[in-house]
Amino acid sequence: MAVLVSQEGAAIIDHQAWLLQLLDKHKFYKHEKRPKKFQGLFDMRTPFLMDGQALKIAEKLEGNGEETLEPKRKKKKKEVSAEGGLHNAAEVDHIHTTFTALQSTSEFKAIFDYTPRPEDYRMNNIKVRNLRTQLMKASDITLPKLDEATEGPGFSTRVIGGAKYVLPPQVRFICDDVANILDHTSDEQYDFIVMDPPWLNKHVKRKKSVHGSQQGYNMMSVEDILKIPIDNLLKDGGLLAVWSTNSPSQIQEFLQGLHAWDVEHIATWYWLKVTKGGEVITPLQGRCHTKLPYERIFIARKCRTKVCHGDVPDNFVLCSVPSGVHSHKPPLFDLMKTFLVSKPQCLEVFARSLVPGWTSVGLDVLRLQHTDLFEDLTP
Numbered sequence: 001m002a003v004l005v006s007q008e009g010a011a012i013i014d015h016q017a018w019l020l021q022l023l024d025k026h027k028f029y030k031h032e033k034r035p036k037k038f039q040g041l042f043d044m045r046t047p048f049l050m051d052g053q054a055l056k057i058a059e060k061l062e063g064n065g066e067e068t069l070e071p072k073r074k075k076k077k078k079e080v081s082a083e084g085g086l087h088n089a090a091e092v093d094h095i096h097t098t099f100t101a102l103q104s105t106s107e108f109k110a111i112f113d114y115t116p117r118p119e120d121y122r123m124n125n126i127k128v129r130n131l132r133t134q135l136m137k138a139s140d141i142t143l144p145k146l147d148e149a150t151e152g153p154g155f156s157t158r159v160i161g162g163a164k165y166v167l168p169p170q171v172r173f174i175c176d177d178v179a180n181i182l183d184h185t186s187d188e189q190y191d192f193i194v195m196d197p198p199w200l201n202k203h204v205k206r207k208k209s210v211h212g213s214q215q216g217y218n219m220m221s222v223e224d225i226l227k228i229p230i231d232n233l234l235k236d237g238g239l240l241a242v243w244s245t246n247s248p249s250q251i252q253e254f255l256q257g258l259h260a261w262d263v264e265h266i267a268t269w270y271w272l273k274v275t276k277g278g279e280v281i282t283p284l285q286g287r288c289h290t291k292l293p294y295e296r297i298f299i300a301r302k303c304r305t306k307v308c309h310g311d312v313p314d315n316f317v318l319c320s321v322p323s324g325v326h327s328h329k330p331p332l333f334d335l336m337k338t339f340l341v342s343k344p345q346c347l348e349v350f351a352r353s354l355v356p357g358w359t360s361v362g363l364d365v366l367r368l369q370h371t372d373l374f375e376d377l378t379p
Contacts, residue, residue, distance in 0.1 A: 002334045005107045010098050010317045012111060015330040016042040026169055026356060027154035028374075035377040038368075040131045041324040045120040048281045048291060058121035095270050095294060096284050098317040103278065112278030128324040136325065139163075139370035143363070146175035147184050157371065164371040172359040173366065178228055178349050181361055189235040190359070191344035192336060196327055197225045198350065199245035218363075222253040230261040233347060234302045239312070239339060241332055244296035255298070263300035267314040271295045271330065273322040281322065297332070310339045327352060328368060 002018035003011055016039055023029065023036075046054065102108050141163045149172040150156060156167050167173075174184045200219045234240055240263055244251060255265055272294045273281045280293040299312050320330050333346065333355075351360035353368035 002331045004111055005102075005105070006335075007102075007105075009313065009315065010102050010319065011335060012102070012108065013318055013320045013330055013335070014111075015320055015323060015328075018331050018334075022168065022356065023155070028166075036374050037131065037135065037377045038323075038373040040377050041128060041135075041328070042321050043128055044125060044275045044281070044321050044324070045114065045123075045277070046116050046125060047275060047279050049121075049124060051124055054121045054124040058118040061118040061121065091270075092285060094315055095272060095317055098315075099272060099280070099284070099319065102317075102319060108278060112274065112276065114276035116275070116277055125324075132324040135370070135372055138372040139367050141370075143175045143366060146173065146365075148173060160366065165366050165369045166371055166374045167369060168354050168356045170356050171354045173351075173354055174359070174361040175363060175365050176361070177363060178361055181349070182229055182232060184361070185233065185359075188233075188359075189238075189345070190233055190347040191235050191238045191340050192241070192333070192346045193230065193234055193238065193349065194241045194243075194332060194347070195228075195230075195349035196243040196329055197245075199225075199247065199250060201245070201247075222250050222257065225254070226257045226260045228349065230263070230349075231302075234261070234263065235345075236302055237341070238302050239336060240300040240302070241336065242298045242300070243329060244298055246292060246296075251296075258300055261300070261302075263302045265298055265300050267299040267312045267316065269297040269299060269316045269318065271297060272317055272319045274319055276321055312336075312339050325368065331355070 002013045002015065004014050004017075005012040019038065024033075046057075049057070141161055143161050146160070150167045150169055152169050154169055156169075158165055158167055174181070176184065198219045200221055230240060240261070242254075244254075258265055272284075274293075275281060282291050282293045284293055301312070316335075318330070318335065322328075322330075337344070346355070346358045348355070348358060348360045348362075350362045351365045352362065354360050354366070
């Protein structure tokens, strides 16, 4: 189970523990259990800071710094609109209130019991950043078009396109443009679909122009995303979970266009990212920051003739330590299964990894199955 704590309106999940449970359940370990490289991606000890800012905090903790830990600001930044900006006031207040209540529980304090040291601030998560760079470079491989499946009770390894991958049992993986998905699925339909679309993003465009195409990915407009034939893939009564962009204009266009998929938006969830010590990775309230500490998940349901399974709660907050890899999202199934049929058929679109029992589709479908992520983690 990925869910460590579940209460009304909120949950704490452990992405790393969920991955380890999958390895253990499906007999990945041949001998003793040693830490794997992907575990190092979750070693988030301090919030996201500039190196200079992190150094000042380290010096303050050692008694050598200035009185304030806040960075000096030369001028007041322009406030973001509460209605149309990234920081929707009501949304932030709700997440803050829910998180504060979660922090007060004994379970939260027991789970997030790490206290960062001055040395942690000096390092400023450099091990996570370096490991991410190393693993993403190793797994940056263009795969051939694939439509394959694995069987058997345990994990297996396979060489594809000159690279070695660790494959879970009972998965189907399709490496192809998602626009071609019906060429592979024919009349198949699913009870639960998860998708993390590559929304248009100015920041990614800048990275791509400065650092080269390896740093970016093929982004899609809302119009193109809505052309993906989800209406053909989702069963009546099925649920759709879509990881959202932060762009207010794209969000509005997307929600208004959901009728194209014959679904109704029924809930919005929030993934709040925290460190090992339970601190939000960037300020939730107060100081301005270019990166939000949370992401939205839009939940929609196709429900016309079939009785639906329970009401999905709105404004639900899930809290976890994030992976250091971009778009390596935490698992949602354990939280959603209450609202699904027994033994649901599940599909992930724009997948970057594989889950036992699921069908996964996308051009990057094996990215996080590269064997380098499963090698022993050296101290």
